[in-house]
C-alpha cells in the first residue's frame with residue numbers, strides 16, 4: 001500500500017511475533033483518517049490488543065511500519081506519541097483524588113497550575129463528573145471510575161485516543177449508556193479513536209468503520225451496515241449478527257447469480273460472493289429477518305422452500321420462529337409483529353420465501 005497523505009494513522013504491512021515463530025498479526029494494512037471512530041472487532045486471541053499496543057508504543061512491530069500523520073513512529077517512545085489511552089481495568093491511582101489523577105498527566109507535561117486546573121475541570125465536566133473532583137477512586141462506582149479514566153485520557157487533549165475493551169467490566173445498561181457517551185464526546189471533540197472490543201453490538205453501535213479480525217488478519221473492513229448486509233466471507237457472516245446457513249455445491253454460475261444444490265437435494269438461487277466455479281462447495285447464508293412465511297408478503301421473484309415449524313416464540317415486537325428447512329432444523333426467522341401477521345404452531349408445514357439476492361454463497365469453511 002502506498003503511504004496515503006490523508007491517513008492519520010497507518011499500519012503498513014505490519015507483522016508481530018512474540019516468540020520469533022508464530023505471527024499473531026500477519027499482514028496488517030490499515031489507514032485511518034483523522035476524526036474516524038475505527039473499531040477492531042474479533043474473537044479473543046485474534047490480535048486486537050497487540051495492534052493497539054504497537055500503535056501506543058508498548059510493543060514493537062516485528063515487520064512493517066506504523067505511521068502517525070505520515071511520520072514513522074516505530075522508534076518513538078509511548079509518552080512522546082501524544083496518544084490518550086483507556087483500558088478495561090481503569091488503572092487510576094488509588095491514593096490520589098480524582099482531580100489529582102487527572103492533573104498528573106499534565107504535571108508530567110510541565111503545565112502550570114492555573115492551566116492544569118482549568119483543563120481538569122473541563123475534562124471532568126465533559127464526563128459529567130464535575131462534582132466528584134475530591135473523591136478517591138475507591139469512593140466511586142465502576143461506571144464512575146470508567147468515566148474518570150476516560151477524562152484522564154482526554155485531559156491533555158490528544159488527537160488520538162485508544163480504547164481496549166473499556167466497558168467490559170460494566171453491566172449491560174451502563175455499558176450501553178457509555179457507548180453513546182463515548183461516541184458523542186469523540187464526535188464533539190473531533191478526535192480519532194481506535195477502539196477494541198469483542199462485542200459486535202458495541203462495534204456496530206459506535207463505529208464509523210469496523211475492522212473484523214480473525215487469526216491475526218483483517219477479514220473485512222467496512223462501515224457497520226455494509227458489514228452486516230454484505231459480509232465477504234463465512235467468518236464475518238457468522239461473527240456479525242445471526243445467520244442461517246446451509247451447505248451444498250455450486251451447479252451453475254453467472255456473474256451475479258449462481259445455483260446451489262443443497263445437501264438436502266433442494267436447488268436454490270444465490271448471490272455468488274466468494275465462490276467462483278461450478279463444483280465448488282459453498283455455505284449459503286441468509287439473515288433471519290430476510291425470510292418471510294406469510295405468502296401475502298412474498299416479494300415478486302421470491303424463492304420458496306417447504307419448512308416445518310419447530311418452535312414459535314412471541315417476543316413482543318417480533319416473532320422468532322425456528323424451522324426445519326432443507327435438513328437444517330435450526331433455521332431461524334424473525335418477522336415483525338403486525339396486525340396481519342399470522343402466528344404459527346409447532347408441527348405446522350409452511351412455505352417460506354426470500355429474495356435470491358439476500359442469499360449469499362460464501363466459502364464452505
Ligand SMILES: Nc1ncnc2c1ncn2[C@@H]1O[C@H](COP(=O)(O)OP(=O)(O)O)[C@@H](O)[C@H]1O
Pocket residue numbers: 018019024042043044045046047048049050051
Ligand atoms: N505479551 C505476550 N507474549 C506472548 N504472546 C502474547 C502476548 N500478548 C498476546 N499474546 C498472544 O498473541 C495472540 C493475540 O493476542 P491479543 O493481541 O491479546 O488478542 P486479542 O486482544 O484479540 O484477544 C494470542 O495468541 C496471545 O496469546
Ligand SMILES: [Mg+2]
Pocket residue numbers: 048049050
Ligand atoms: Mg485483547
